[in-house]
Amino acid sequence: xxxxxxxxxxxxxxxxxxxxxxxxxxxxxxxxxxxxxxxxxxxxxxxxxxxxxxxxxxxxxxxxxxxxxxxxxxxxxxxxxxxxxxxxxxxxxxxxxxxxxxxxxxxxxxxxxxxxxxxxxxxxxxxxxxxxxxxxxxxxxxxxxxxxxx
Amino acid sequence: xxxxxxxxxxxxxxxxxxxxxxxxxxxxxxxxxxxxxxxxxxxxxxxxxxxxxxxxxxxxxxxxxxxxxxxxxxxxxxxxxxxxxxxxxxxxxxxxxxxxxxxxxxxxxxxxxxxxxxxxxxxxxxxxxxxxxxxxxxxxxxxxxxxxxxxxxxxxxxxxxxxxxxxxxxxxxxxxxxxxxxxxxxxxxxxxxxxxxxxxxxxx
Ligand code: SF4
Ligand code: FES
Numbered sequence: 001x002x003x004x005x006x007x008x009x010x011x012x013x014x015x016x017x018x019x020x021x022x023x024x025x026x027x028x029x030x031x032x033x034x035x036x037x038x039x040x041x042x043x044x045x046x047x048x049x050x051x052x053x054x055x056x057x058x059x060x061x062x063x064x065x066x067x068x069x070x071x072x073x074x075x076x077x078x079x080x081x082x083x084x085x086x087x088x089x090x091x092x093x094x095x096x097x098x099x100x101x102x103x104x105x106x107x108x109x110x111x112x113x114x115x116x117x118x119x120x121x122x123x124x125x126x127x128x129x130x131x132x133x134x135x136x137x138x139x140x141x142x143x144x145x146x147x148x149x150x
Numbered sequence: 151x152x153x154x155x156x157x158x159x160x161x162x163x164x165x166x167x168x169x170x171x172x173x174x175x176x177x178x179x180x181x182x183x184x185x186x187x188x189x190x191x192x193x194x195x196x197x198x199x200x201x202x203x204x205x206x207x208x209x210x211x212x213x214x215x216x217x218x219x220x221x222x223x224x225x226x227x228x229x230x231x232x233x234x235x236x237x238x239x240x241x242x243x244x245x246x247x248x249x250x251x252x253x254x255x256x257x258x259x260x261x262x263x264x265x266x267x268x269x270x271x272x273x274x275x276x277x278x279x280x281x282x283x284x285x286x287x288x289x290x291x292x293x294x295x296x297x298x299x300x301x302x303x304x305x306x307x308x309x310x311x312x313x314x315x316x317x318x319x320x321x322x323x324x325x326x327x328x329x330x331x332x333x334x335x336x337x338x339x340x341x342x343x344x345x346x347x348x349x350x351x352x353x354x
Contacts, residue, residue, distance in 0.1 A: 049292035050311070051285075054306065
């Protein structure tokens with residue numbers, strides 16, 4: 001993280017206190033998380049106290065205060081996917097990546113998250129990785145799918 | 151400044167424009183129960199205990215008196231069966247989190263709230279925000295804030311600021327309706343910014 005880059009994101013949003021959420025979203029999408037030094041810079045530039053930044057950064061699920069992996073794996077646990085075997089896919093993912101939902105592996109390769117319905121129930125069970133949907137997957141295919149992500 | 155005339159519990163009140171119903175009631179010694187209100191702080195409307203009834207003619211409106219500003223010819227009732235039951239319910243929910251709070255116990259007595267109505271889930275903080283707002287609005291240090299949301303919402307000290315400021319101040323401690331604030335402070339202090347042993351020894 002360098003301060004110049006954070007400043008660039010802040011400047012893009014006019015650098016006023018009411019653009020706090022936009023600035024945080026900008027940092028989140030570039031770094032996949034909100035490093036503390038970045039938040040301190042934001043507080044200094046926008047004149048927003050850290051207590052408020054912390055409140056917002058922990059309120060919305062879109063923000064993360066810990067580093068995330070290069071690939072975001074979302075396993076759908078909605079009703080349709082559930083009855084079509086999502087729990088078994090989740091178990092397989094756990095075994096393959098060594099992490100549970102909400103966690104990131106040590107190499108920062110994958111972050112695992114369960115979600116409740118992505119909206120394409122006919123494709124269940126569904127796993128979404130970096131925005132790409134993998135539908136109708138079986139436990140046997142799970143390893144092959146993960147292989148595609150380096 | 152022009153006065154706004156309204157009626158509170160049958161008393162005629164001439165309130166200043168922009169006053170809240172709560173302030174207008176207090177000006178004629180009508181008491182309305184509050185938990186999250188503090189005269190020095192901006193209106194917040196967090197606990198809803200101060201809810202009152204407005205007579206709208208053929209229907210009744212329920213509004214939160216600490217944030218609702220006075221209007222001409224309002225007819226306000228501060229105590230009724232319905233209000234009592236609303237307040238009782240709020241208190242019962244809060245008591246599930248902070249069963250031993252003296253302030254809640256006193257109000258529970260008044261409104262007949264049963265502290266065992268809901269399964270106890272002692273998280274102690276009732277999210278009144280008094281500590282957070284006092285530190286931000288009156289002291290201006292922002293040493294404590296909320297984190298997370300919903301049932302996981304809690305207060306959190308900013309270690310860098312709290313380590314420097316809190317020991318000298320602690321003005322928010324007596325505001326907390328439970329003892330959670332003090333407990334959270336002591337815990338944060340011992341875990342995140344322990345006092346230097348030599349420093350505390352030299353003060354003795
Ligand atoms: S710690 Fe106490 S004062 Fe602060 S929000 Fe919780 S209940 Fe209110
Ligand atoms: S005192 Fe009005 S909402 Fe808490």
